[in-house]
């Protein structure tokens with residue numbers, strides 16, 4: 001160690017503090033009262049998981065990462081990730097937790113004006129303001145440079161936003177949406193990306209439900225924005241700082257995706273192990289067959305490594321360290337792979353029951369599989385690591 | 397009214413229980429947590445406060461245990477206690493139920509509570525008796541396995557779970573009440589309560605501070621001695637009633653239940 005900064009740098013807590021243990025116990029306990037049955041019932045009824053969200057929000061668990069001065073828990077992404085991991089472990093992952101406190105909350109904390117922080121953060125911390133996040137467009141896909149949603153400034157200083165977004169999660173439960181649009185320049189071409197907070201029921205905004213394989217209560221929507229008007233106070237990060245603000249949301253998003261995958265992997269492995277300890281078709285429980293046991297053991301190792309990387313990413317992010325980007329990407333990648341392997345092996349362990357709806361593993365499958373695609377695909381993470389960690393040439 | 401809640405730090409339920417062959421005591425290393433039965437006592441105190449029938453000035457969590465037992469106190473405070481008292485002294489190590497009850501009673505004397513609440517059993521020792529021992533030393537009436545409590549000025553009307561049904565008992569305060577887990581569903585703490593727990597007052601006292609006679613506590617002061625430890629005998633297999641004629645089967649089950657005064 002060569003200097004004081006290094007010696008006092010971010011610490012990865014390998015053993016949960018008393019506060020973290022109590023938080024995990026409380027969140028796990030609350031979620032346990034709802035469980036996957038409740039989530040499926042909401043999904044089938046086309047209703048958002050309002051009761052569970054409100055139960056968490058009432059106790060302060062929806063704004064764990066946000067500063068205490070705004071009514072949050074002050075525990076950073078380390079705390080919010082623990083919440084999502086426990087929810088996923090209980091079969092109750094909340095997509096809105098990813099977009100609202102993690103993405104929108106983190107962006108507002110670091111790039112919002114004082115007035116914006118005062119206006120939005122208390123509601124976000126309390127869970128009463130819920131902000132969805134809309135960046136993806138069908139024609140741009142992973143390439144955000146190709147975004148075509150445009151924002152034109154009017155004479156009064158406000159903005160008019162037009163364009164189309166796709167796969168936007170949780171709009172049905174959100175109060176607002178953080179929309180990424182590009183500034184329309186005087187010559188009609190598109191400039192830098194800008195971030196706007198629009199009302200979920202704004203005039204000029206329409207939405208179409210996208211039928212998805214996922215049986216999650218949080219739905220995905222295509223949004224049509226046709227001249228949606230907002231005042232200048234709804235622009236976050238100014239006309240120059242949109243890209244920077246957008247990037248502020250990416251690491252928290254990845255950490256949350258990683259945490260959700262870790263919880264899901266854990267749930268799958270616990271389900272598989274308990275089944276494999278009981279089910280007997282020959283002389284021994286099926287868990288004694290190494291053909292089943294070893295892949296589960298491998299998945300467990302992958303999970304623990306992903307957990308460690310998620311803790312590292314959270315610790316670096318909370319300390320404002322540069323390495324947070326690399327660690328968040330790696331954590332997201334590792335956790336998504338671990339979850340897919342764990343759920344796949346859990347299905348295999350269950351034989352035919354693995355596909356029976358009663359056992360819930362098929363529902364977990366699409367949730368686990370999703371995280372290899374969104375919020376950032378495994379290929380784009382590998383591109384990032386190849387380029388930034390290994391210095392290899394960019395391919396695109 | 398001042399309520400003291402006795403709480404204990406116990407090995408986490410997920411940890412496999414093990415007896416240390418050398419000391420013949422429970423191996424309490426590994427993950428520990430607040431005795432889940434005691435959380436019902438704290439919740440009962442909270443409900444008395446919120447019920448409004450009497451004014452509750454203070455809820456104090458009290459424990460006896462090593463340094464690590466502070467975690468159980470922090471948790472108790474997160475669940476609703478206003479402050480806590482930690483009785484901790486190397487001299488107390490190895491105390492049996494009677495010695496522990498005596499030591500806790502001495503600590504409670506310094507608080508002068510109107511009501512002492514505790515879980516009916518601990519998740520590790522499962523003695524069910526601490527409440528009675530404490531009450532004896534404090535010269536207070538005591539009830540065990542209480543699953544309902546109505547409080548009014550100076551007295552409590554309690555329902556306690558008996559072998560065949562429920563007893564309703566009126567008891568004068570101050571009293572020591574050990575509660576069953578059916579009494580309530582402890583609430584989950586809010587994040588604010590969790591984060592604020594370490595900021596609430598915590599007094600640590602040694603044997604000398606509360607007037608404990610050192611010869612009455614610790615291994616030497618304990619009246620019981622563990623001579624040997626054996627696993628419990630295997631359970632006898634239950635009675636199996638074959639269902640040949642359903643009417644007859646029902647009669648047999650009813651007779652079996654009646655014999656035990658279960659119906």
Ligand SMILES: Cc1cc2nc3c(=O)[nH]c(=O)nc-3n(C[C@H](O)[C@H](O)[C@H](O)COP(=O)(O)OP(=O)(O)OC[C@H]3O[C@@H](n4cnc5c(N)ncnc54)[C@H](O)[C@@H]3O)c2cc1C
Pocket residue numbers: 099133134135136137138140141142143166167168169170214220370373374375376377378379380383395396
């Ligand atoms: C359930 C769900 C919820 C979502 N929620 C939201 C939300 O709330 N808000 C939001 O804005 N978006 C959301 N999304 C969108 C998600 O972020 C995108 O689907 C994701 O970023 C991938 O973009 P795409 O679907 O356009 O894939 P494409 O960009 O079309 O990519 C297709 C494939 O090509 C690969 N690929 C692309 N470029 C490269 C390259 N250069 N090198 C190697 N491979 C490449 C990708 O990795 C992928 O495998 C959600 C998606 C899903 C499925």
